[in-house]
Amino acid sequence: MAIYNGLQMFGIGIVNANTSFQGIAVEAANTSFQGIVIDAHNFYNGNILITDSDGQAVAGATVEIVSTQTHVNNYEGDITAITNADGMIEATGSSTTGTTVTVTAAGYTTHVGPLQGIDLSGFNDTQTIVLTKPTAGGSSKKIYTTNKGNVLINPNDTILIELN
């Protein structure tokens, strides 16, 4: 133990003498450590597919991807694109954190939601967003309570009389 402590003190003493220290350090240090590499990402790498509720591609939809990220090490990026004939846009470079996707298409309800999915492989993600159509006959005036107290949906907006 005494020898061990002596070696430690010897080392500490040499710290102040840089030239000698380097030489002894080479003898003592068997391992040289050059650095680290951190693989951590939250960028989206792949496509976004827009379909209707039947699974059919929606071409011509406008997709806006807006990220709140500002850090230099992120793949932040705001993307606006129109879906192609296959209902697809390329979204590579977007972030999966703090990101909002807005999809608008004629005849469909506007979709607003996050960009989901972190594929640890980092490649070829495809997120599918399903658009819905506004409910037909959704106006409240087309829902009637009959004279007998039953609720009926009447898309033709006509007066209903329930007979005995």
Place this chain on the structure above:
Amino acid sequence: MANHFTKTGNFYVSAIGGNDSNAGTTDAPFKTISAGVTAAEAAGSGYSQTVVVGTGIYNEKITAANTTDYLVIQGDGNVIVDGTGQAASIYQGHYWHYKDITFVNAPVFIEGNGTYIGTYTRCKFKNINGINLSNWNVSSNKNVKGIFVNCVFVDCEVASTIIYLRYTTFRNCTFYNGRPNGTVTGAYNASSLGNLYSNCLFYVPSGSYSFTNNYMINYGTVLQDCVFPSNTKVKWGQPTSFDADLTQQALDDQPSATGCRIASMSFNGNITGSGAFNLIEATMPLNSITKELYANSNIVIPLGSMGNLAPRTTYGEDASSANPLHTDGGATWANIITGSLGGFQISASGALSGTITSAVIDQGTPKVIKNIGSSWNTTSANAAAPSTYPSGSNNYNPTRYQYEMRYGNSTPSGDYSIFEWDTIPYVNSNGTGSGDQLFDTGSYENVLARYLQLRITLRNDMSGSI
């Protein structure tokens, strides 16, 4: 001393905790891969046997007893086959399948005489003389055949054009600062033929030859969805002799090349020193160039050949306020200096270890940590390495290369968890890291955090007795 194997096989090898007089079990592993191979060949007549190789540096030539058997050599952890002083990395093993192994420093990759050179999955090659073969039967009836999938080749320059490759498949492979067939000046063996390169990435410095091959149409060489860097040269012999700067037009005009692209590339350059046991220099940084690469759907798939090499953030030993490993950047060192070996090293003569406690690393937003790798070298293989000193009763567990990390979405504090270099870090519900021997694989999740703090210990003893 437990050896913390995570793979399952018939025989086990540990350069750090093994002994060739052992039985080759998980608790009593062999010390050399060759001992494991010998036992496996004897046990199964050379068939259907798996040799699991644990973390360590194996300075040996893996030798098969015959040319006909089939084994799986499965790396488990950071497995480095160092060919320094050896004639080759492998002798024979024609039908063997190597998985998750790094081969470094060999004048010849594989020597022997036969038809096949084996299958390689997720293997890394550094400073190997090309894919060089020795004494191989290359007659017209017995051609060399091999398969490389998801492999990375770094600094594997072809020093000689005597040997050729035939009917070898490279799928999702990266060639960094080297080429599979040919020299830096464009020379090649005209007898190489029939090789397939699919989703491969070829990187060489500007002005060098990134690809050379004689037969492109005849004998069916295929370049499929590959990516080449800007400002390089290629040379091929037919159908039209071509020796010039590589252009997109030249690729498009080459009938054997389909879906190939030229793109600017950028690699991490802030790691210096020998770094013999890593391939960090072949990783891509986060910058506008790599962002553009990833944004190009024509390039994304070939870039898959980079696997977990891109994109990554690196920190070296530079004295900078932006470097969380350096005291100038807020790190705390115990028995550590940056010295003549290049990089960090243990400062005190006779000290058993030195420790770098990094500054808190702010990633900007919470991110899934896919991998944390290290770059290091040692003059005392299997005795010194970057690993941990687990506390208490677990202090017998230094048999893998490990680091400690604490993390969170606010400034991390409290205990560090143990993880293993160059693997995906997972954590149990109780905070046990996947590099800890007590890690339970029953229920775990990824590490997702904005702030990281690492504790890196350089050990001069890996015996587990401390």
